[in-house]
Amino acid sequence: xxxxxxxxxxxxxxxxxxxxxxxxxxxxxxxxxxxxxxxxxxxxxxxxxxxxxxxxxxxxxxxxxxxxxxxxxxxxxxxxxxxxxxxxxxxxxxxxxxxxxxxxxxxxxxxxxxxxxxxxxxxxxxxxxxxxxxxxxxxxxxxxxxxxxxxxxxxxxxxxxxxxxxxxxxxxxxxxxxxxxxxxxxxxxxxxxxxxxxxxxxxxxxxxxxxxxxxxxxxxxxxxxxxxxxxxxxxxxxxxxxxxxxxxxxxxxxxxxxxxxxxxxxxxxxxxxxxxxxxxxxxxxxxxxxxxxxxxxxxxxxxxxxxxxxxxxxxxxxxxxxxxxxxxxxxxxxxxxxxxxxxxxxxxxxxxxxxxxxxxxxxxxxxxxxxxxxxxxxxxxxxxxxxxxxxxxxxxxxxxxxxxxxxxxxxxxxxxxxxxxxxxxxxxxxxxxxxxxxxxxxxxxxxxxxxxxxxxxxxxxxxxxxxxxxxxxxxxxxxxxxxxxxxxxxxxxxxxxxxxxxxxxxxxxxxxxxxxxxxxxxxxxxxxxxxxxxxxxxxxxxxxxxxxxxxxxxxxxxxxxxxxxxxxxxxxxxxxxxxxxxxxx
Amino acid sequence: xxxxxxxxxxxxxxxxxxxxxxxxxxxxxxxxxxxxxxxxxxxxxxxxxxxxxxxxxxxxxxxxxxxxxxxxxxxxxxxxxxxxxxxxxxxxxxxxxxxxxxxxxxxxxxxxxxxxxxxxxxxxxxxxxxxxxxxxxxxxxxxxxxxxxxxxxxxxxxxxxxxxxxxxxxxxxxxxxxxxxxxxxxxxxxxxxxxxxxxxxxxxxxxxxxxxxxxxxxxxxxxxxxxxxxxxxxxxxxxxxxxxxxxxxxxxxxxxxxxxxxxxxxxxxxxxxxxxxxxxxxxxxxxxxxxxxxxxxxxxxxxxxxxxxxxxxxxxxxxxxxxxxxxxxxxxxxxxxxxxxxxxxxxxxxxxxxx
Numbered sequence: 059x060x061x062x063x064x065x066x067x068x069x070x071x072x073x074x075x076x077x078x079x080x081x082x083x084x085x086x087x088x089x090x091x092x093x094x095x096x097x098x099x100x101x102x103x104x105x106x107x108x109x110x111x112x113x114x115x116x117x118x119x120x121x122x123x124x125x126x127x128x129x130x131x132x133x134x135x136x137x138x139x140x141x142x143x144x145x146x147x148x149x150x151x152x153x154x155x156x157x158x159x160x161x162x163x164x165x166x167x168x169x170x171x172x173x174x175x176x177x178x179x180x181x182x183x184x185x186x187x188x189x190x191x192x193x194x195x196x197x198x199x200x201x202x203x204x205x206x207x208x209x210x211x212x213x214x215x216x217x218x219x220x221x222x223x224x225x226x227x228x229x230x231x232x233x234x235x236x237x238x239x240x241x242x243x244x245x246x247x248x249x250x251x252x253x254x255x256x257x258x259x260x261x262x263x264x265x266x267x268x269x270x271x272x273x274x275x276x277x278x279x280x281x282x283x284x285x286x287x288x289x290x291x292x293x294x295x296x297x298x299x300x301x302x303x304x305x306x307x308x309x310x311x312x313x314x315x316x317x318x319x320x321x322x323x324x325x326x327x328x329x330x331x332x333x334x335x336x337x338x339x340x341x342x343x344x345x346x347x348x349x350x351x352x353x354x355x356x357x358x359x360x361x362x363x364x365x366x367x368x369x370x371x372x373x374x375x376x377x378x379x380x381x382x383x384x385x386x387x388x389x390x391x392x393x394x395x396x397x398x399x400x401x402x403x404x405x406x407x408x409x410x411x412x413x414x415x416x417x418x419x420x421x422x423x424x425x426x427x428x429x430x431x432x433x434x435x436x437x438x439x440x441x442x443x444x445x446x447x448x449x450x451x452x453x454x455x456x457x458x459x460x461x462x463x464x465x466x467x468x469x470x471x472x473x474x475x476x477x478x479x480x481x482x483x484x485x486x487x488x489x490x491x492x493x494x495x496x497x498x499x500x501x502x503x504x505x506x507x508x509x510x511x512x513x514x515x516x517x518x519x520x521x522x523x524x525x526x527x528x529x530x531x532x533x534x535x536x537x538x539x540x541x542x543x544x545x546x547x548x549x550x551x552x553x554x555x556x557x558x559x560x561x562x563x564x565x566x567x568x569x570x571x572x573x574x575x576x577x578x579x580x581x582x583x584x585x586x587x588x589x590x591x592x593x594x595x596x597x598x599x600x601x602x603x604x605x606x607x608x609x610x611x612x613x614x615x616x617x618x619x620x621x622x623x624x625x626x627x628x629x630x631x632x633x634x635x636x637x638x639x640x641x642x643x
Numbered sequence: 644x645x646x647x648x649x650x651x652x653x654x655x656x657x658x659x660x661x662x663x664x665x666x667x668x669x670x671x672x673x674x675x676x677x678x679x680x681x682x683x684x685x686x687x688x689x690x691x692x693x694x695x696x697x698x699x700x701x702x703x704x705x706x707x708x709x710x711x712x713x714x715x716x717x718x719x720x721x722x723x724x725x726x727x728x729x730x731x732x733x734x735x736x737x738x739x740x741x742x743x744x745x746x747x748x749x750x751x752x753x754x755x756x757x758x759x760x761x762x763x764x765x766x767x768x769x770x771x772x773x774x775x776x777x778x779x780x781x782x783x784x785x786x787x788x789x790x791x792x793x794x795x796x797x798x799x800x801x802x803x804x805x806x807x808x809x810x811x812x813x814x815x816x817x818x819x820x821x822x823x824x825x826x827x828x829x830x831x832x833x834x835x836x837x838x839x840x841x842x843x844x845x846x847x848x849x850x851x852x853x854x855x856x857x858x859x860x861x862x863x864x865x866x867x868x869x870x871x872x873x874x875x876x877x878x879x880x881x882x883x884x885x886x887x888x889x890x891x892x893x894x895x896x897x898x899x900x901x902x903x904x905x906x907x908x909x910x911x912x913x914x915x916x917x918x919x920x921x922x923x924x925x926x927x928x929x930x931x932x933x934x935x936x937x938x939x940x941x942x943x944x945x946x947x948x949x950x951x952x953x954x955x956x957x958x959x960x961x962x963x964x965x966x967x968x969x970x971x972x973x974x975x976x977x978x979x980x981x982x983x984x985x986x987x988x989x990x991x992x993x994x995x996x997x998x
Contacts, residue, residue: 106745188883195890221876300883303843304876306996316845318738404910406890487742495746502750581739584750585701585727596730600707600903603886 081545085458088451089470095513096477099488106491107326118327122335125328127308132335135309137223138298139291142230146287147280149231150238153382155272158246159254161368162378167386170622173566174390176236177617178397179574179594182610184300185603186393187229189400191220195408197396221304229297232389237290238283240563241525245279246272247559248526255367264369281347282525286518288343292336293482295577310336314481326484333480344475347521348468394614401607423597423605424612433588434609438616440504440589441573444511445519449565452516452523453557457549460527475517482514486581489513502586510578515571519564526560527553562628566621573617679789680950683780687946690780691722693939699725700940702753703736706805706927706957707902711755713956718947724940732880733757733847733925737765744770749932752941755804755948757925758797759848760981766801771930773801779946791949794978795966797928804948805927805957806964808973809853809898810916812885817894824895826919827861831869840893841870842884843877844995848981849925853898854991855984856923856977864987867994870897877997889914900924901962916962920975 108115122128150172157168175183190198193215202217219225249272257267273280298312314332317325371378400406402415424430455474459467477485489510494501500509530553538548554561576591583592590613597606694700704711708730715726729751731739736756743749744765754771756762765771775796778784787793795803811830813823824830830839844850858867875893878884881900888896889912899916908914929948935941947953954965964971 185883192887192890192892194892195887299879303879306876405907405912406886408890483738487738490739490742491746494743494750495748499748501743501746501748580731580735581742584729596708599732599880599882600730602906603882 079545081549084546085454088454089458089474092451092455092512092516093470093473095509096474096516099485099492099510099513100477100480101488102492103326103484103488104330107330116327118325119331119334121325122328122331125313125332131308131310131313134307135292135311135336136339138226138230138307138309139288141227142234143284143287143291145227146231146234147238147283149385150235150283151242151276151280153235153385154239154242154246155268156378156382158243159272159369160375160378161370162375162382163368164379164382166622166626168382170618170625171386171390172239173236173621173625174614174618175232175393176567176570177574177614177621178393179576179591179610179613180233180294180296181300181576181594181598182397182606182614183233183393184229184296185598185606186396187220187225187232188300189396189406189603190392191218191225193219193221195406196220197399197408197410198392200408220301223305223307226297226301226305226307229301230291230294233294233297234287234291235389237286237567238280240567241279241283241286241522241560242276244522244560244563245276245525248556249275251367277350278347278525278528281350282521285340285343285347286521289340289518289521292340295482311481315483318481318483326487329481329484333484337476337480341476344472347524348471394611397607397611397614400603401605401611403604406603419602419604419608420612423602423608429585429588430590430593430609433583433590433593434613434616436504436588437573437590437613438620440508440511441569441617442620444508444515444572445565445569447508448512448516448519448568449523449561451512452519452564453527453553453561454549455520456523456527457553459524471520475520477513482575482577483581485514486510486578489578490581502584504587507579507582507587507589510582511572511575514575514578515568518571519568522560522564522567523557526557526564530556558628562625565628566625569621569624570617573613680779680781680791680946683782683946687780690939690943690946694724694937694943695722697724697937697940699727700752700937700944701727701729701750702755702941702944703740703751704728704730704755705733705736705757705925706730706755707906709906710805710902710957710960710963713959714948714953717953717956718944721947722943724943726944731756733759733849737761740765740770744768744932744934747934749934752932752935752937753944754930754932755927756930757847757849758801758803758928758981760985761848762797762801762928762930763982765930769933771801771932773797773928773930774945774949775802777931777942779942779949781946782949790967792966792969795969801928801930802949803926803966804929804954805925805966806969806972806976807901807924807927807962808918808922808964808976809924810901810904810918810922810962812888812896812899812904813915813917814888814891814894814913815915816913817891820915823915823917825917827857827866827870827921830873830895830897831866835895836873837875838893839870839874839895839897840884840887841874841877841897841995842881843879843997844991845997846880847925848985850898851988851991852979852981852984853923854994855987856979857921858987858991858994860921860975860977864990864994867991871995877995885914898924902960905960905962918962918973920973921977922973922975923977923979926978 107118125131153168153172157163178186188196190196193199196218199216199218203213206213206217253275254267254271257271262270293311295311295315298307298309299315302308302312310332314329317328317332399410401419402417403411404416404418455470459471462470489506490501493506493509500506534552534556535548538552543551574591575589576595579589579592580595583589590609594606594609597609711728715728718724719726733756736754740749740751740754749770766773774782775785775787782788787796791802797803811824824832824835842850844854854867858864878887881898881903884896885899885903885907887893889907901916904914904916929945931938931941931945948957949966951967954967958965
C-alpha cells in the first residue's frame with residue numbers, strides 16, 4: 059500500500075513520534091519488568107558465587123578451564139547440537155513448505171502432527187526412544203530381529219542402538235524439528251505469495267523460485283529457527299542424561315547438571331563457567347540473526363493480502379505425502395505408541411503382554427492420586443496464563459527493540475534473552491534466593507513458578523515475536539500512524555492481526571515449555587504448588603516407567619488438543635483478517 | 644496336725660523370690676533408668692498439644708512415596724495432623740533445600756535424606772539439627788535413648804532411620820538360579836562379559852561409598868576397572884537401570900536398591916535380588932529444620948519415625964532395614980564415612996571412565 063504523502067499527516071506523524079505515548083510508557087514498563095525478571099535472580103546467584111568477603115573471586119571460572127575433558131565435552135556439544143540443528147532445519151523447512159505451498163498438504167494432519175514430539179516432556183521423549191531403540195529390549199529392535207530371523211539372521215542385540223552418536227543426534231533432531239516447522243510455516247504464511255506466483259509466471263522454475271523468492275522471504279524465520287534450535291539444543295538435559303550416559307558421550311548441559319547436583323559441594327562457579335561457553339555460541343547465532351533482521355532485504359507483508367495458490371506436484375504428490383507420513387510415523391506415532399504400551403504394562407518388557415495389559419498406572423498413578431491430578435490441572439493453567447502473558451509481552455518487547463535506537467535495542471534484547479542461556483537450575487536457584495524469602499516470600503507459590511517460567515522461556519518466545527514483527531515491516535504501521543491512529547491502536551489493529559499466526563506459534567511454544575518444564579520445577583514446585591513436570595520427574599526417580607508413561611501420555615494428549623485448537627483458531631482468524639484486508643484493497 | 648516342713652518353706656521362699664525378681668524386672672522394663680523413646684512420659688503429651696495447634700507438617704524425603712505414605716497416614720490417623728511431602732533424589736533435595744535455607748525460608752519442616760557430607764555442612768551452617776541436638780520426647784538433648792543403636796547416630800547427631808544394602812539385580816528369565824553370581828568376584832567371570840549393566844557412579848554420592856567399600860575388600864581400584872570392562876554400559880540412575888534389566892537389556896544389573904526392585908518384583912517382574920557379602924547402601928537420616936514453620940509437628944513426626952512402630956512402617960518392604968533391626972544387616976555390611984570415601988572419588992570415577 060502506498061500512502062499519499064501530504065505534508066500535514068507527515069508533520070502529525072513526526073509530532074506523534076516526539077511525544078511519549080501511554081503505549082510507549084507501558085512498553086518501557088514491560089521491558090523493565092522482563093529485564094528485572096531475567097537479571098535480578100541471576101544477579102543474586104552471581105554475587106553469592108563470585109563475591110567473597112567483598113572481593114571478586116573468579117576461581118570458579120578458572121576451575122572451568124581446568125576440567126580435564128573440557129575440549130571433548132565442548133566438541134561433543136557442538137557436533138550434537140550443530141548436526142541436529144542442520145538436519146532439523148532441513149526437515150522442518152521441507153515439511154513447512156509442503157504444508158504451506160503444495161497440494162501434498164493433508165490439512166490438520168500435516169499441520170499439527172510435526173509438532174507432537176514437541177509436546178512430549180523431554181524426559182518422557184528420551185525414555186520413549188530408549189524403549190524403542192535399546193539394543194537388547196527396544197521394541198523396534200525386537201521387530202527388526204524378528205524380521206531378520208525370517209531370512210536366517212539370528213542376532214540377539216541391535217541392529218539399531220540408541221546409545222550412540224546416531225541415537226543422540228536422532229533424538230535431538232526430533233526435538234528440534236518443530237521449531238523449524240513452526241517458524242518457517244509462520245514465515246511462509248506471511249510472505250506475499252504473489253511474488254512467488256509472479257516469479258513462476260516470469261518463467262522461473264520451482265527450485266529457482268524457492269531459491270530466489272521464497273527463501274529470502276522466510277530468512278527472518280529461518281534465522282529465528284536456527285537461534286531457537288541452538289538455544290534449546292544447548293539447554294537440553296534429559297536427552298544427554300538418558301541416552302548420552304549410556305553412549306559415553308558427554309555434553310555441556312549434562313556436565314552442568316552434574317557439577318551442580320552430583321558434586322559435593324555443588325560447584326556453581328564451574329556451572330556458570332560452562333554456561334558462559336554455551337552463551338558464547340548462542341551469542342554468535344544471535345548476532346547473525348540480528349544482522350538478518352536489520353538488513354530488511356527480505357520480503358515483508360505487503361499492503362495487499364492474498365492467499366497462496368498451492369503448487370501442483372502432479373505425479374510427485376503421493377510420493378511426497380508418503381515421505382511426510384513416514385516421517386510422522388517414525389517421529390510421532392512410534393514414541394507415543396511405546397509410551398502408551400508401557401503405560402499399560404506393569405513394567406517395561408520387550409515382548410508386549412497383550413493379554414495382561416492393564417489400566418492400573420492410570421488408575422493408581424493419575425486418577426486416584428490427588429497430587430498428580432492437581433499437578434496436571436495447575437500446569438495447564440500455568441501454561442495458559444504464562445503463554446498468554448509471555449506472548450503479549452514478547453510482542454511489545456520486540457516492537458520496542460525494533461523501534462528504539464539500535465544500541466539501546468541490542469542492550470535490552472541481550473539483557474532479557476541471555477540470562478536464560480545459563481543452566482535452568484542456576485536460574486531456579488536464583489529465584490529461590492531472590493524471591494523465596496523476605497521481602498517477597500514467594501517460596502512454594504504458583505507465582506514463583508509463573509515468574510520463573512516467564513524468565514526462562516520468554517527469550518524463545520521473543521525470538522518468534524522478533525521474526526513476526528520483522529515480517530510486518532514498516533509500510534502498514536506507518537500508514538496507520540499517518541492516518542491518525544495512535545501507537546496502541548496501531549499495535550492492536552495492525553501489528554496484532556498480522557503477527558497473529560507467528561504469535562500463535564510463540565504461544566504454543568511457551569505453553570508447551572511451561573507445561574512440560576522439569577528442571578526449574580524440580581527446584582521450585584512442591585505439594586503446595588505441584589506441576590506435572592515435577593511429578594513426572596518424581597515418578598521417574600521412583601522407578602515406575604508405567605506411571606511416568608501414563609502421566610506423559612495424558613499430558614501429551616491434553617496439551618496436544620490445546621495447541622491444535624489454538625493454532626487452528628488463530629490460523630482461521632489470520633485468514634479472515636487477510637481476506638478482509640484483500641477485499642478492502 | 645500339719646507338720647512344719649522346711650523343704651516346702653524353701654520352695655515357697657524361692658518362688659516368692661522369683662516372683663519378686665520378675666516383678667522387679669518388669670518394673671525395670673516399665674521404668675528404665677535412662678530416657679527411652681518408647682516411654683517418653685509427659686513430654687509427649689505436651690508436644691502433641693503444641694503440634695496439633697500447628698495443624699500440619701511438610702517434609703522432603705528421599706525414601707519413595709509408598710514408604711513414607713505408610714508413616715504419614717498412621718501419623719495423621721493418630722494425631723489428626725495433616726502431612727504433605729515431596730520426594731527427591733538426594734542431590735536434588737540438597738540443592739533445593741540449600742537455596743531455600745540461604746533465602747531464609749526453608750520449604751520443609753523436616754528432611755529424610757541419605758547421609759552425606761552435605762548433612763554435616765547443613766548442620767554447621769545452622770540450617771538443620773539432628774534429634775540429639777534438639778531433643779525429642781524420651782530423647783533428652785545431648786543424650787542417646789536406651790535401645791537406639793548408638794552406631795546409627797552420625798557424627799553430627801542426626802539419626803539413621805533406614806538402611807538399604809545394595810544388591811545385584813538378576814533377570815530370572817535370562818539367568819538360572821544356580822548360575823546367578825553370589826559375590827563381587829563372580830561378576831568378573833568371563834561368562835558375564837558384556838552381560839552386566841551398571842549405574843553411573845557420578846549420579847549419587849551413595850555410589851561413591853559403595854564402590855569405596857567394594858574396592859577396599861576386593862583388591863583395590865583395579866577391581867572396579869575390571870568390573871567396568873565386563874559391563875556393556877552405564878545408566879543415569881537406579882530407576883532406569885532396574886527397568887532395563889527387567890526388560891532384558893542385560894541379565895545382571897549392579898547396584899540395585901531394594902525399595903525400587905521390590906515394588907517391581909511385587910508386580911511380577913522377572914527379577915531377583917542377591918545381596919553380596921560386602922555391601923553398603925544409602926543410609927537415610929532424619930533432620931529437623933531450624934527455621935521450620937511447624938517445629939513441634941516436625942519433632943512429633945521425628946519421634947514417631949524413630950520409634951520401633953514408625954520404623955516398622957517406613958521399612959516394611961523386603962530388603963529395607965530398620966534402625967531397630969541392625970542385626971539383619973548382611974554380615975559384611977560396611978559403614979562408610981562419606982568424608983573418607985570422598986577422598987577416593989576421582990579414582991573411583993576414573994575406574995568407571997566418567998567424571
